[in-house]
Amino acid sequence: MTTNIIHREISFADNGQAGTLYGELNKNLIALEKSAGVSINARGTDMRISGMPHDVELVATLVEQLYGLIGKGYPIYSTDFAFGLKVLESNPKARLDKIFLDKVYVTTHNRVISPKTRNQKLYIDAIRQNDIVFGIGPAGTGKTYLAVAMAVSALTSGQVRSIILTRPAVEAGEKLGFLPGDLAQKVNPYLRPLHDALNDLLGPERAFDLIEQEIIEIAPLAFMRGRTLSNAFIILDEAQNTTREQMKMFLTRIGFDSRAVVTGDTTQVDLPTRSQSGLLQAKKILSTIEGISFCSFSKVDVVRHPLVQKIIHAYEKSKS
Structure with missing residues (x-):
């Protein structure tokens, strides 16, 4: 019995960028071999990809597009190989430059933040x-x-004067009353992920300074009641744990020159009953209003450790 193994030869320009593509000691190519199920032999500017036809063509398209991104000044990361492979698996004709070159922000460590999936x-x-x-x-x-x-x-960039980050303080198996400390100390663990994101983007010192100056505010959702939030970028995280009343309260806080982003996972509702979720109800009530957009993500968009995607898939499969 013969296998339908094919070989694909690729030659890159002799401009020093192939080494950037390969990674130190070819670590990027080694990881790509494992994830894509192909064999890659690279010497200098020449590369040979061997494997099943579909896999070989997919990897060839990936490395050619990533090489092109390097030529456009994109600072390629090892994780981009996994992200790019997922994009091309779902759409082999996708252009990675249309996604990866959309620079959102550059961190204090000069790491470029950009989207990694469609x-x-x-x-x-x-x-x-x-x-x-x-x-x-x-x-x-x-x-x-x-x-x-x-x-x-x-x-x-001066588009807004402040950032407001908020979360509902809903117990996920714990009761706030049994936690030590005052109210601020009790709710702080719920707000920690927002602090982590700011520290990663701005650096801990800069993030702390902006919080101290109240340019950035991180607070439980209950603290938003009665306020009008103008000229601000407002983020409501873990919104699946808001009630209908809380969601309405939040959305009606938005003032002039402000924008709001509401994030949540409707499979992880910690409320007594899932039907109470303000996020689920908002999707039904507000989806036709102009100026409000609903964006959906799935397990193919997971950009954490590769095992996270497999864990999500396993839990989804266990329900069937």
Whole structure:
């Protein structure tokens, strides 16, 4: 029995960029071999890809497009191989430059934040074009991180004067009353992921300074009641744990020259009954209003550790 193994030869220009593509000690190619199920032999500017026809063509398209991105000044990361492979698996004709070159923000460590999947790109575009955007999908799809990156970008470019980050303080198996400390200390663990995103984007010192100056505010959702939030970029995270009343309260806080992003995972509702979720109800009630956009993510958009996507898939499969 013979296997339908094919070989594909690729030659890159002798401009030193092939080494950037390969990574130190060819680590990028080694990881790509494992994830794509092909064999890659690279020497200098020449590469030979061997494997099943579909896999070989997919990898050839990937490396050629990533090489082209390097030529356009894109600072390629090892994770881009996995992200790019997922994009091309879902659409072999996709252009990675249309996604990866959309620079959202550059961190204090000169790391370029950009969308890594088609849905992330649509999400970024929606935030730019609408005053209220809902990002709904599983953990690890970049909903909150990209929203915070867009908020920081808007602040540093002078589009808004402040950033407000908020979450409902809903117990996920714990009771707040049994936690030590005052109210601020009790709710701080719920707000930690927002602090982490800011620290990653701005650096801990800069983030702390902006919080101290109240240019950036991180607070439980209950603290938003009665306020009008103008000239601000507002993010409501973990919105699946808002009630209908809380969601309405939040959305009606938005003032002039402000924009809001609401993120949540409707499969992780911690309310007594799933039907109470303000996020689920908002999707039904508000989906036809102009100026409000709903963006959906799935497990193919997961940009965390590769195992996260497999874990999400396993849990989804267990329900069937």
